[in-house]
Amino acid sequence: xxxxxxxxxESKSSLQELVIKxxxxxxxxxxxxxxxxNMDGFSYSVKxxxxxxxxxxxxxxxxxxxxxxxxxxxxxxxxxxxxxxxxQNVIVDNENDAKRAIAFLxxxxxxxxTFLPLSAIKSRRLEEKDLDDSFGFVNIASNLVSADKKxxxxxxxxxxxxxxxxx
Numbered sequence: 001x002x003x004x005x006x007x008x009x010e011s012k013s014s015l016q017e018l019v020i021k022x023x024x025x026x027x028x029x030x031x032x033x034x035x036x037x038n039m040d041g042f043s044y045s046v047k048x049x050x051x052x053x054x055x056x057x058x059x060x061x062x063x064x065x066x067x068x069x070x071x072x073x074x075x076x077x078x079x080x081x082x083x084x085x086x087x088q089n090v091i092v093d094n095e096n097d098a099k100r101a102i103a104f105l106x107x108x109x110x111x112x113x114t115f116l117p118l119s120a121i122k123s124r125r126l127e128e129k130d131l132d133d134s135f136g137f138v139n140i141a142s143n144l145v146s147a148d149k150k151x152x153x154x155x156x157x158x159x160x161x162x163x164x165x166x167x
Contacts, residue, residue, distance in 0.1 A: 042064065042066075042088055043088055043111065043113070044110065044111055045105055045110045045111030045112055045113045046064055046088045046090060046113050048104075048105070048108065048110045048111075049061060049090050049101050049104070049105070049110075049113055050063060050064065050067075050090070052101075052104060057104070058097070058100060058101055058104055059093075059097060059100070060092045060093035060094060060096075060097030060100075061090065061092055061097065061101065062090075062091040062092065062093070062118075062151075063090070063091060064087065064088050064089065064090055064091070065083060065086055065087050065088070065089050065091065065116070065154070065158065066083075066087040066088065068091060068147050068148070068151055069145045069146070069147045069151070069155065070145065070146045070147065071144060071145045071146070072144070075138075075144045075145075075164060078138075078141070078144075078164045079141060079144060079145055079159070079164075082141050082158075082159055082162045082164070083158060083159070085114075086114070086158050088113070088114070089113075089114045089115070089116050089158075090113050090114070090115050090116065091115075091116045091118065091151065091154060092115050092116065092117050092118070093117065093118055093119065094117045094118065094119040094120070095117045095119065095120055097115075097117065098115035098117050101113070101115060102115070116154050116157075118150060118151075118153070118154070121153055121154050121157050122153060122157060123152070123153040123156035123157060123160060124156060124157050124160045124161055125140070125142070125156055125160040125161070126140055126160060126161045126162075126163065131163065136165040136166040136167065137163065137165060137166075138163075138164040138165055138166060139163075139164055140159070140160065140161075140162065140163060140164070141159035141160075141162035141163070141164050142155050142156045142158075142159040142160040142162070144159075144164060145159065
């Protein structure tokens with residue numbers, strides 16, 4: 001009887017620890033979701049354009065590069081460094097959507113933003129041979145990120161000529 005009671009107490013204790021961990025994870029997810037929804041770290045102009053796109057005030061707004069590109073945590077610092085300010089570039093369908101967004105920013109005194117029209121941005125790739133044999137070579141930066149296929153030319157334009165190395 002004592003061993004069963006002891007096992008019950010251990011199980012209750014383990015359950016309590018798991019519930020605490022679960023609550024911590026839920027809280028962290030809530031904080032991260034709020035940061036993402038508030039577009040924390042984005043410039044005011046980029047926030048306004050993306051909000052206007054979501055509210056249907058502007059058409060053809062896909063989002064910022066940072067919102068549309070995914071990267072493994074192992075390479076996140078390298079990719080963030082390579083992209084720099086381009087993380088806040090706004091991807092749009094075409095040049096007319098970019099012009100309307102610029103006009104919107106002028107009208108609202110919303111500031112400046114850089115737009116990347118899907119219809120105009122062309123792929124750029126490094127054509128160097130035998131890079132993978134080079135000491136410290138990891139990969140071409142564009143190969144280390146993932147996104148919807150329609151953004152491939154933009155990804156390769158921004159990262160296709162950038163080499164990521166071990167150090």
